[in-house]
Amino acid sequence: xxxxxxxxxxxxxxxxxxxxxxxxxxxxxxxxxxxxxxxxxxxxxxxxxxxxxxxxxxxxxxxxxxxxxxxxxxxxxxxxx
Numbered sequence: 001x002x003x004x005x006x007x008x009x010x011x012x013x014x015x016x017x018x019x020x021x022x023x024x025x026x027x028x029x030x031x032x033x034x035x036x037x038x039x040x041x042x043x044x045x046x047x048x049x050x051x052x053x054x055x056x057x058x059x060x061x062x063x064x065x066x067x068x069x070x071x072x073x074x075x076x077x078x079x080x081x
Contacts, residue, residue, distance in 0.1 A: 003028070037068045 005013065013024050021027040052072050055065075 033064060037064070037071065040068050041072050 013027055016027045017023065021030065056070060
């Protein structure tokens with residue numbers, strides 16, 4: 001897959017490289033995962049904290065899903081405050 005970027009976006013991507021990301025593909029994949037997590041978190045919002053804990057236990061072999069479940073629990077707790 002190839003993606004065309006405007007010069008401004010290309011400069012932004014280049015500025016993100018070197019620390020956490022070794023190349024542009026890693027950065028773009030991270031952005032896509034974050035977008036997926038945000039959408040998953042939105043769909044998990046109606047779940048109870050117990051449901052989210054159960055989900056975290058069931059997905060412990062998938063680090064992306066574990067992060068998603070943990071963030072959902074944290075978001076759920078904040079929403080209740």
